[in-house]
Amino acid sequence: MAIVAENVRREYGDTVALDGVSLTVDDGEVYALIGPNGAGKTTLVRALLGTTDYEGRVDLFGGDPRTADPQRVGLLPQSFSPPERLTARELVDYYGGLYDDARPTDDVLADVGMTDDADTWYENLSGGQRRRTCVAIALVNDPDLLVLDEPTTAIDPAGRRALWELLESLVAGGTTVVLTTHSMPEAERLADRVGLLAGGELVAEGTPRELVEAYGGQSRLVVETEGGVADAAASAVEEAGYRVATTARGVVVRDAMPDDIGTIVDALAEADVSYHALRWERPDLESVYLALTGTGVTETGEAVEREEAAA
């Protein structure tokens, strides 16, 4: 077991950042902590690594994290800005020099796909290349545990996909990974298990599939209409035998499977209701988070009340 945390609590003045969190991370596992800004992700990561005070118990590699061998942990903090006028190679060399037993710089740069751009100043790299350079820095000591705090925040979709592929290749090599993210698709793609954090509490934990099965609810069809015809659309679909809810964007048909779409389209046509779009939504981790906390998480990580949560 790489990490065991029991009843971890952290307060900053009147703010309870962590309210009794317990979790385990197995060797070789990818564990994602998900939640919006302020949920407590960074504080939890810091407690697990022993870099902040906490109450409760944390075991890292079977001992107190505050005395764990730093060589065994690679950390990519959330806001990490290395000197801009050093090249990727110089940065990896520099951080490697902090360890007795660092990996050869060229090997690390090759692992993160930075060989061709190794001699470019950090400031001239793209967002994705910068983040990959930072991952290289976190890997230079050949850690058993890689901890990534919001690794893909603020990078473009192509850079994000490249980083996902990189992390998948590292995991295939046996590295244990703990990552935090507010991106549910990222957690769904990368994680063996996820912990959902809300207000400093771990509200659920499991594989993405277990969580979706337990809490995701049913599939649904969203019929996007003008506000004026939403009621007519809702009645037409209801008369066809479905349970519906009206929201700002139109009508949500609950428990609708792909097979039902034809019947619903016919019912709308018969009632002469026009609509902009039909969208079939399968439950995912986002639905789980909504169901358990009543809030959604925007792309920038803000927690938002979602009207459809009640639909």
Ligand SMILES: Nc1ncnc2c1ncn2[C@@H]1O[C@H](COP(=O)(O)OP(=O)(O)OP(=O)(O)O)[C@@H](O)[C@H]1O
């Ligand atoms: N050093 C600190 N001093 C005071 N309050 C803090 C400190 N660090 C975190 N907090 C508070 O603790 C709570 C949890 O913050 P934390 O940074 O762990 O959340 P997070 O999920 O990582 O969010 P973000 O992605 O925005 O950093 C927040 O209410 C935050 O304001």
